[in-house]
Amino acid sequence: MARIAGVTLPNQKPVRIALTAIHGIGRSIAESMLDRASINPGKRMQDLTEPELAQIREMIEKEYTVEGELRMRVTQNIKRLREIGTYRGDRHARRLPVRGQRTKTNARTRRGKRVNVGSGRKPATAKT
Numbered sequence: 001m002a003r004i005a006g007v008t009l010p011n012q013k014p015v016r017i018a019l020t021a022i023h024g025i026g027r028s029i030a031e032s033m034l035d036r037a038s039i040n041p042g043k044r045m046q047d048l049t050e051p052e053l054a055q056i057r058e059m060i061e062k063e064y065t066v067e068g069e070l071r072m073r074v075t076q077n078i079k080r081l082r083e084i085g086t087y088r089g090d091r092h093a094r095r096l097p098v099r100g101q102r103t104k105t106n107a108r109t110r111r112g113k114r115v116n117v118g119s120g121r122k123p124a125t126a127k128t
Contacts, residue, residue, distance in 0.1 A: 002045055004057050005066045009045050016041035019056070024066035033059055 002009045002018075009018040019030035034041045037055050039048070048056075060066060065073065081089030091098040097107050108114070 002048065002053055004053070005060055007067065011044070011046040013045060014042050015039060015045055015048065015056075018045045022060070022066050024064060024070040025060070029064070 001011055004019075005022050007022050009021055011018075016027065016030045016034060019025050019033070020027060025033075031041055033056065037052070037059065039052055039056070078089070078092050082093050083089070088098050095110055097103060097110050101107060103111065
């Protein structure tokens, strides 16, 4: 099994798919990287030679921010937004959608499980 950027990549998957297991590398980056390295994207991870793996490893280290460093940068950016009091920072702090989506309906992923609110009426009292 190949390890790149601290991530063990799945052997049975094609290289272009396996590289997406690294946080910060998606399909398009993986495919462009393989194109520049002249590696067949359909080739399985287990079939890569050591020089090819080294070439991929080197490209990722030099050109991309991935894994822990990327997660840390994102967290710092969100923290900065919260500290300077921006609207986006406030939305992050309240765990609500940040990019202008509606919340009256939808947004269940961010808002959590539905909470039913009762009608608020009082129980009937006996008339005298």
